[in-house]
Amino acid sequence: MVALLRSHHVRRIVKSKSMTTxxxxxxxxxxxxxxxxxxxxxxxxxxxxAGDKPAHIVAPAxxxxxxxxxxxxxxxxxxxxxxxxEEITKVARTLLRAKFLxxxxxxxxxxxxxxxxxxxxLVTNEGNGRLGPSIPGLYISxxxxxxxxxxxxxxxxxxxxxxRSATGxxxxxxxxxxxxxxxxxxxxxxxxxxxxxxxxxxxATKDFLAPALKCIRCGACLNTCPTFNCLGGHVxxxxxxxxxGILWTSITQGVxxxxxxxxxxxxxxxxxxxxxxxxxxAEIISxxxxxxxxxxxRRISEKLLTSVEKLDRxxxxxxxxxxxxxxxxxxxPVMPILGLDRRRRAPGVAHPLKFxxxxxxxxxxxxxxxxxxxxxxxxxxxxxAKRVSNELGHNLYFPTSQVEAGMPYLSYGMVQSxxxxxxxxxxxLWEYVNLGYRVVVTEPTALYILREVYPRISPSKEADAIASxxxxxxxxxxxxxxxxxxKLDKPSIGAKVFYHSPCHARAVEKTPYSQLLKLSxxxxxxxxxxCCGMGGTFGYKKGALGYxxxxxxxxxxxxxxxxxxxxxxxxxxxxxxxQMSDGAQKTSVxxxxxxxVMR
Amino acid sequence: xxxxxxxxxxxxxxxxxxxxxLVTGKEKAISQKLISQVQRSEFVIFAALPPAISxxxxxxxxxxxxxxxxxxxxxxxxAQTCITYSTDLxxxxxxxxxxxxxxxxxxxxxxxxxxxxxxxxxxxxxNVSDFLAAGRARLSPGSTLTIVSGPSRTADIEQMLIxxxxxxxxxxxxxxxxxxx
Numbered sequence: 046m047v048a049l050l051r052s053h054h055v056r057r058i059v060k061s062k063s064m065t066t067x068x069x070x071x072x073x074x075x076x077x078x079x080x081x082x083x084x085x086x087x088x089x090x091x092x093x094x095a096g097d098k099p100a101h102i103v104a105p106a107x108x109x110x111x112x113x114x115x116x117x118x119x120x121x122x123x124x125x126x127x128x129x130x131e132e133i134t135k136v137a138r139t140l141l142r143a144k145f146l147x148x149x150x151x152x153x154x155x156x157x158x159x160x161x162x163x164x165x166x167l168v169t170n171e172g173n174g175r176l177g178p179s180i181p182g183l184y185i186s187x188x189x190x191x192x193x194x195x196x197x198x199x200x201x202x203x204x205x206x207x208x209r210s211a212t213g214x215x216x217x218x219x220x221x222x223x224x225x226x227x228x229x230x231x232x233x234x235x236x237x238x239x240x241x242x243x244x245x246x247x248x249a250t251k252d253f254l255a256p257a258l259k260c261i262r263c264g265a266c267l268n269t270c271p272t273f274n275c276l277g278g279h280v281x282x283x284x285x286x287x288x289x290g291i292l293w294t295s296i297t298q299g300v301x302x303x304x305x306x307x308x309x310x311x312x313x314x315x316x317x318x319x320x321x322x323x324x325x326x327a328e329i330i331s332x333x334x335x336x337x338x339x340x341x342x343r344r345i346s347e348k349l350l351t352s353v354e355k356l357d358r359x360x361x362x363x364x365x366x367x368x369x370x371x372x373x374x375x376x377x378p379v380m381p382i383l384g385l386d387r388r389r390r391a392p393g394v395a396h397p398l399k400f401x402x403x404x405x406x407x408x409x410x411x412x413x414x415x416x417x418x419x420x421x422x423x424x425x426x427x428x429x430a431k432r433v434s435n436e437l438g439h440n441l442y443f444p445t446s447q448v449e450a451g452m453p454y455l456s457y458g459m460v461q462s463x464x465x466x467x468x469x470x471x472x473x474l475w476e477y478v479n480l481g482y483r484v485v486v487t488e489p490t491a492l493y494i495l496r497e498v499y500p501r502i503s504p505s506k507e508a509d510a511i512a513s514x515x516x517x518x519x520x521x522x523x524x525x526x527x528x529x530x531x532k533l534d535k536p537s538i539g540a541k542v543f544y545h546s547p548c549h550a551r552a553v554e555k556t557p558y559s560q561l562l563k564l565s566x567x568x569x570x571x572x573x574x575x576c577c578g579m580g581g582t583f584g585y586k587k588g589a590l591g592y593x594x595x596x597x598x599x600x601x602x603x604x605x606x607x608x609x610x611x612x613x614x615x616x617x618x619x620x621x622x623x624q625m626s627d628g629a630q631k632t633s634v635x636x637x638x639x640x641x642v643m644r
Numbered sequence: 645x646x647x648x649x650x651x652x653x654x655x656x657x658x659x660x661x662x663x664x665x666l667v668t669g670k671e672k673a674i675s676q677k678l679i680s681q682v683q684r685s686e687f688v689i690f691a692a693l694p695p696a697i698s699x700x701x702x703x704x705x706x707x708x709x710x711x712x713x714x715x716x717x718x719x720x721x722x723a724q725t726c727i728t729y730s731t732d733l734x735x736x737x738x739x740x741x742x743x744x745x746x747x748x749x750x751x752x753x754x755x756x757x758x759x760x761x762x763x764x765x766x767x768x769x770x771n772v773s774d775f776l777a778a779g780r781a782r783l784s785p786g787s788t789l790t791i792v793s794g795p796s797r798t799a800d801i802e803q804m805l806i807x808x809x810x811x812x813x814x815x816x817x818x819x820x821x822x823x824x825x
Contacts, residue, residue, distance in 0.1 A: 087809060088800035104800060111801050130801040134809060141810065142755075146721060162783040172754060172796035172811025179750035179788075180717065197781055201773040208737075212799070215658070216737035216772060219811065220791040224783045230713035230746045 063154025100278035103264035210263035266316035271576030304337030311580025313548035334458025346384025386592035407481035418619035436642035489550035534641035541612035579624035658738030662794030691752035712752035759812035
């Protein structure tokens, strides 16, 4: 780049937004060599003036206030400007206009490169990507090799997805297709260079990171990620931030660098559910964590939290003894030794679930996949699941040889162990699904695992069949109500309900419970908070990367709960229920407990 | 309603949403509208406008009009208004497709604060995919094809939407209907 710019006697350069040039540290490098390189995107210009780095791939200066913007333009550019955003924008237009007009070279990234025609496609809302390359005699586009598409029709679907997922627009303001070389009216040709960056991309095509190359940099995963929204990109990421940042840091800087912040992923799965190109982010992140685990070994808290079912089996031998121990004053000093937070309590246990309804025909019986909570800690969930199933006209059969669903193994990157569990449950459930039975769950995480995780970590036709024949018991009820086969009874007491929809429920199906509660006649307040912060067992861990972070993420939900006042609190996830109890001192029940089905 | 008029209704709706002024009419009305815009503006640059249209203005208002390809960067940068031409509109995103063949035409459609897009019996496409599939996007060397969807904008400051950053602050689309091509 330096040789190229020098040979064209360039000193002043304008650049439009490009993550790829951030990735290779181009600005610093060129500045050290005496070039003036001006970022022309408003947010990136503020970042540049502050000597900071972007916090978000679409909104780089999302962490700056209007006062920060105004102060930067006043102090660094000597501008007279108030903190009114309209005025700041006007001043920035004037200041940057001068830079555009005297630039000797323009550098841009590329959203797409069309192979068939040799076209650079650039989308911008501000217009800098269209203006910059229209003025100087030299234009350089820097792009990752994954940006190459075959033809315009491949390009068109990506462009629409990009705008919709990035900013909710039907199309970005400027979609510019530049086919070099551009010429002046007098016939002089602008020189054009395309610089393609590999930096780990080609080797990623051959490993588990390959799906990440479909990333179109829309930022939807960042916007939905509960921990990213609390912490921002400076903590959660490097050049690339948030969920996609874990993947792209792995590609461009290696998994070790990514694992310095991959713990901030609490495995809620929302990123995978919003990705417009269907990258299974949550699962790839588990793989990244798993590689980190191989390096450093497992922490004591991780060993413990991935042994929940073994512990449950042991403690269930005498629930009164364990419950007394875990709630005694002796328990809280022990928690930190185990890597857990002393402000949490180990959940109480009950005699394990052992009801066995009759296994009738597929028409009359549902297969229950319980996961650990309903089985060992809160049998009330299972009892109500059985009641509601019976009211629907079904038996609920509980195959006792099933094991835990296995989410903690994925959260802590133990993909091999998760795969062993997957095989065991798939083998068991397939026997029933193969005969035409449907599998129902009460725990949203269990459904998330059956639908999204098992087919990926243990791919087989059996896993796929189980995935497509599993649903929450709630959606089965809703299906029956919708088809007119049954009705919901009006509750006699406690008509006011607060419902929190768990992240894993959102990640796999539209949650049925909010609608069911409304149809039952409850006055439902549904929280718009996407995540309670618990992250499965994440919030059990001690310190900043555990309990503290889980409480920060959950803050808004706790405030909503506190202002809800008298009424019933309900959520279908057991860990959300623990979090709401610890964070807002509200006891909650499973929504099935509030439903009564009439045939 | 025909497909075209359905798409056009959607285009009009989208323009409203984006804050794009849309004017439709017969040749005379649109011509009047353009003249009044040239009269009002301090300085006008024409970019990629068919000569038959721009020539009329040079006769009447030669002192405050220039053809982008016959002037220089500083003149273009000082203009208040750019009038350009489009043959294709995209309904779903309220966009006009602008093709420029020189750097000066690209500058002229980027720099002035006001952009007026003139169209004569344009083809109205449902969405970008339809437009690209129709084979009307000629990506030939030297050309720049831009799909413009409303005024230049940013949300970089506290996610507040502000119009007019590096490109035009206002965009108008004048559609002349019923004329012979």
